[in-house]
Amino acid sequence: MSLYAQLQERAAQNKPIRVGLIGAGKFGAMYLAQIPRTPGVHLVGIADLSPEAARVNLARVGWTPEQSGAASAAEALRTGATWITEDWKALVRLPDIDVIVECTGNPIAAVEHCLEAFDQGKHVVNVTVEADAFCGPLLGRKAAQAGVVYSLAFGDQPALICDLVDWARTCGFPVVAAGRGHKWLPHFSESTPDTVWGNYGLTPEQAARGGLNPKMFNSFLDGSKPSIESAAVANATGLRVPSNGLLYPPASIEDIPFVTRPVSEGGVLEGKGMVEVVSSLEADGRRIPYEIRMGVWVTVEAETDYIKNCFEEYNAHTDPSGRYFTLYKRWHLIGLEVGMSVASIALRGEATGVATCWQADVVATAKRDLQVGEMLDGEGGYTVWGKLLPAEKSVQAGGLPLGLAHGVKLVRPVAKGQSLSWADVAIDTSTPAYRVRREMEDAFARRP
Numbered sequence: 001m002s003l004y005a006q007l008q009e010r011a012a013q014n015k016p017i018r019v020g021l022i023g024a025g026k027f028g029a030m031y032l033a034q035i036p037r038t039p040g041v042h043l044v045g046i047a048d049l050s051p052e053a054a055r056v057n058l059a060r061v062g063w064t065p066e067q068s069g070a071a072s073a074a075e076a077l078r079t080g081a082t083w084i085t086e087d088w089k090a091l092v093r094l095p096d097i098d099v100i101v102e103c104t105g106n107p108i109a110a111v112e113h114c115l116e117a118f119d120q121g122k123h124v125v126n127v128t129v130e131a132d133a134f135c136g137p138l139l140g141r142k143a144a145q146a147g148v149v150y151s152l153a154f155g156d157q158p159a160l161i162c163d164l165v166d167w168a169r170t171c172g173f174p175v176v177a178a179g180r181g182h183k184w185l186p187h188f189s190e191s192t193p194d195t196v197w198g199n200y201g202l203t204p205e206q207a208a209r210g211g212l213n214p215k216m217f218n219s220f221l222d223g224s225k226p227s228i229e230s231a232a233v234a235n236a237t238g239l240r241v242p243s244n245g246l247l248y249p250p251a252s253i254e255d256i257p258f259v260t261r262p263v264s265e266g267g268v269l270e271g272k273g274m275v276e277v278v279s280s281l282e283a284d285g286r287r288i289p290y291e292i293r294m295g296v297w298v299t300v301e302a303e304t305d306y307i308k309n310c311f312e313e314y315n316a317h318t319d320p321s322g323r324y325f326t327l328y329k330r331w332h333l334i335g336l337e338v339g340m341s342v343a344s345i346a347l348r349g350e351a352t353g354v355a356t357c358w359q360a361d362v363v364a365t366a367k368r369d370l371q372v373g374e375m376l377d378g379e380g381g382y383t384v385w386g387k388l389l390p391a392e393k394s395v396q397a398g399g400l401p402l403g404l405a406h407g408v409k410l411v412r413p414v415a416k417g418q419s420l421s422w423a424d425v426a427i428d429t430s431t432p433a434y435r436v437r438r439e440m441e442d443a444f445a446r447r448p
Helices: 003-012 026-037 051-060 073-079 088-092 107-119 129-146 157-170 186-190 196-200 204-209 214-221 224-237 253-259 305-313 339-348 391-397 432-444
Strands: 017-022 041-047 083-085 099-102 123-126 150-152 175-182 274-279 296-301 324-329 360-366 375-377 384-390 406-410
Touching (some): 003 339, 017 026, 017 088, 026 041, 026 051, 026 339, 041 339, 073 083, 088 107, 099 107, 099 339, 107 129, 107 432, 123 129, 123 339, 129 360, 150 157, 157 224, 157 296, 157 324, 175 224, 196 204, 196 214, 214 224, 224 274, 224 360, 253 296, 360 391, 384 391
Parallel strands (some): 017 041, 017 099, 041 083, 099 123, 175 274
Antiparallel strands (some): 175 296, 296 324, 375 406
């Protein structure tokens, strides 16, 4: 039975999936816009540090005050309205909640939210992929031990890439490469919240209209988010990552099967079975026509002449050898698609992407020369960007995970372009996020 049919059945039986949302910012608002249009789902509560900001976003996406006017969790459960609170623990600990959607964008807080949800027997859709990038494999394991499902969020590119990889493997195709698009030039790694809109392609007025956060959007532009999302994909699929960071080969959609081949066959990959990100800009800054900037793709290989001939007979666009074919989705709708994850884990018990191994890590790397005493401000900020590395290489170097580079003081100077290590900073070792990361290193890799 389709997910939609099951949702309709739940609605008819008055047994909706009961959801709690932590964080009602831009991504959360997009999901909120779809909930009233989805049968069989009841958003019981929203936890946000600013309930008033949550109400503003609810009004922006079309909710009436009555829809979010429940004065308590009990009233929300009785009436079908939604309760708004500052207390995320009170929301997570409600026995009637089935699924928690973690949507804060704060990786350190997100780890704590996920762990508490597991302890309370709640499934989790983790929108905060920054947390997944530095400890997702252990979060996946802890969820399984608790008998619940932990999932990447459909609509965000990692889950969509995982879906394409699953399609390929289920059909019997070996995956040569998979990834997303991005608007990329090398100097973007130095971008800050002050320069983001001009580089990103939006005016300050457009950004203000959409309530867009410059630091968050800069985390996309400076390469941090592509690295984070590529790490999540590698850890969920077992695909390998480039040995010294993403290459960002420029390519149109038609050229993806040309460039996502091994170097030995005319492409850019170190080998088969890797993640990569394709740029929508030529090296000189010219926009590539028919690009994949907002989309996802997977390149597969025809292992026999018969399959290769099928590609040809059905006019599949391949590389010159006829063996490499790319399937793609040119757009993703971000928070508007999160309902797929909620339905999948609640009705099928199936994640829309979950880390099963530790292949990749994202290491904080200096945007400029950094001095002793400076405070790191995490992804998208003024001090560091995220570099994708094989997990083994990161652990051997003692790499500082980007997700933990928030509000951390430097104790040694770091040169521009240098990746940071644990020894460069005074890290707070008391947070659940730090403990989970160190536990993951012990569980999945040998520390030097």
